[in-house]
Amino acid sequence: MVDTDMPTESVPITPPQAQALPAVVLKSGRDKSVRAHHPRLFSGAIKLTEGRPKDGNVVDVRTNNGEWLARGIINQQAQIAVRLLSWDPTESIDDQFWYKRTARAVKLRRRDPLLSHTNARRLVFGESDGLPGVIADDYAGHIVLQLSTLAAANARASILDALVQCAGALSVTERNDEERMRHEHLRDNAGVLYGYAPQEPVEITENGLHFLVDVNTGQKTGFYLDQRENRARLARYCADTTVLNVFSYTGAFAVATAAHGAARVINIDSSPDALRMAEANARLNSGTPCLYEYVAAEAFAELRRRRAAGEQYDIVILDPPKFAHSTEQIDRAARAYKDLNRVGIGLVKAGGILAAFSCSGVIDAALFQKVMFSAAVEAGRDVQIVEKLSQASDHPILLSFPESEYLKGLLCRVL
Numbered sequence: 001m002v003d004t005d006m007p008t009e010s011v012p013i014t015p016p017q018a019q020a021l022p023a024v025v026l027k028s029g030r031d032k033s034v035r036a037h038h039p040r041l042f043s044g045a046i047k048l049t050e051g052r053p054k055d056g057n058v059v060d061v062r063t064n065n066g067e068w069l070a071r072g073i074i075n076q077q078a079q080i081a082v083r084l085l086s087w088d089p090t091e092s093i094d095d096q097f098w099y100k101r102t103a104r105a106v107k108l109r110r111r112d113p114l115l116s117h118t119n120a121r122r123l124v125f126g127e128s129d130g131l132p133g134v135i136a137d138d139y140a141g142h143i144v145l146q147l148s149t150l151a152a153a154n155a156r157a158s159i160l161d162a163l164v165q166c167a168g169a170l171s172v173t174e175r176n177d178e179e180r181m182r183h184e185h186l187r188d189n190a191g192v193l194y195g196y197a198p199q200e201p202v203e204i205t206e207n208g209l210h211f212l213v214d215v216n217t218g219q220k221t222g223f224y225l226d227q228r229e230n231r232a233r234l235a236r237y238c239a240d241t242t243v244l245n246v247f248s249y250t251g252a253f254a255v256a257t258a259a260h261g262a263a264r265v266i267n268i269d270s271s272p273d274a275l276r277m278a279e280a281n282a283r284l285n286s287g288t289p290c291l292y293e294y295v296a297a298e299a300f301a302e303l304r305r306r307r308a309a310g311e312q313y314d315i316v317i318l319d320p321p322k323f324a325h326s327t328e329q330i331d332r333a334a335r336a337y338k339d340l341n342r343v344g345i346g347l348v349k350a351g352g353i354l355a356a357f358s359c360s361g362v363i364d365a366a367l368f369q370k371v372m373f374s375a376a377v378e379a380g381r382d383v384q385i386v387e388k389l390s391q392a393s394d395h396p397i398l399l400s401f402p403e404s405e406y407l408k409g410l411l412c413r414v415l
């Protein structure tokens with residue numbers, strides 16, 4: 001099939017950059033991940049740097065024997081010294097490159113059948129779209145952009161052009177991801193880049209339901225788009241149930257379960273602002289009768305209190321924030337997930353459902369399942385996995401970058 005919608009590969013007008021560019025030379029035996037198209041090159045793999053590149057410059061990557069492997073952008077202040085962008089020696093990393101990559105990501109979202117029932121979607125998902133450090137989320141035409149690598153920050157103008165021209169943006173607002181920007185020593189650049197950014201929350205539609213998104217001060221870029229499919233999957237279990245929605249944020253799971261017949265939903269979150277928005281979202285979808293409750297509390301303490309009081313629910317949702325930010329934190333985070341889910345399992349009625357999530361990239365699916373096993377053992381309950389869940393299709397997992405698989409969910413039946 002001829003694919004007319006995709007950008008065509010054109011031969012660059014400028015000559016290949018290969019001769020002129022500075023280069024990094026790898027230590028011997030450190031070429032494997034680069035050959036496998038892993039997009040991150042850590043400083044520890046580099047033997048020497050030729051041609052005195054400045055941070056933000058395009059560099060070639062070569063083996064110890066002089067073989068050309070890839071091309072990327074260097075930042076010697078970061079642990080990830082080179083962001084690899086191309087494995088084609090004829091491809092230049094210039095304004096057109098960034099524009100084309102961004103346009104490709106936008107077009108692929110437009111053709112994704114799983115996104116046809118929503119006007120809120122992630123248009124660009126970093127390395128998975130060949131754009132390290134670029135996140136662009138579209139909320140009914142209002143785009144929130146995060147640029148968390150030096151490479152991406154320097155390409156701001158081309159990325160913005162592509163978003164405006166290909167995604168039909170009404171506005172583009174840049175927000176900082178402070179944790180990631182620190183790693184790259186980037187300066188704050190938050191602000192409106194294009195159009196009139198809404199001061200009021202934006203209304204989006206997801207699977208026929210309506211949600212308000214605060215694109216200026218909400219968490220992440222405002223809404224957890226990655227859980228879109230999981231909300232729909234879980235909702236099917238919820239007719240005539242009581243749901244304990246822990247780490248509710250703005251109540252997206254609450255509204256989805258209520259729309260599928262949940263009789264009562266208790267939202268627990270430590271953020272009063274998030275709960276206020278959850279109330280507004282419930283009002284916005286008031287077609288179904290559901291008794292909502294809102295509890296501003298620290299989740300661990302609140303769950304223990306309810307457990308001690310002998311309370312149980314048909315459905316318990318545990319969708320905590322990221323517990324592990326790096327590999328050093330894996331053990332501690334695994335213990336926290338286990339403790340949380342032990343209490344969570346105890347709060348499920350016999351035959352009820354626990355929806356357990358982890359968005360820690362460094363905790364892989366196998367480890368998360370082991371953690372859930374330990375939690376079940378300690379809770380003294382038998383637990384069946386009925387569905388394994390992942391992130392929505394606008395957060396694609398790149399095979400050469402397994403770290404892009406970060407969201408894991410287990411829909412469990414607790415016996």
Ligand code: SAH
Binds near residue numbers: 249
């Ligand atoms: N399930 C939500 C997303 C959850 S994000 C959705 O689908 O939209 C994690 C939430 O946990 C955030 O809203 C944050 O405010 C809340 N949170 C973080 N730490 C918490 C704690 N210790 N106790 C209660 N809530 C917490």
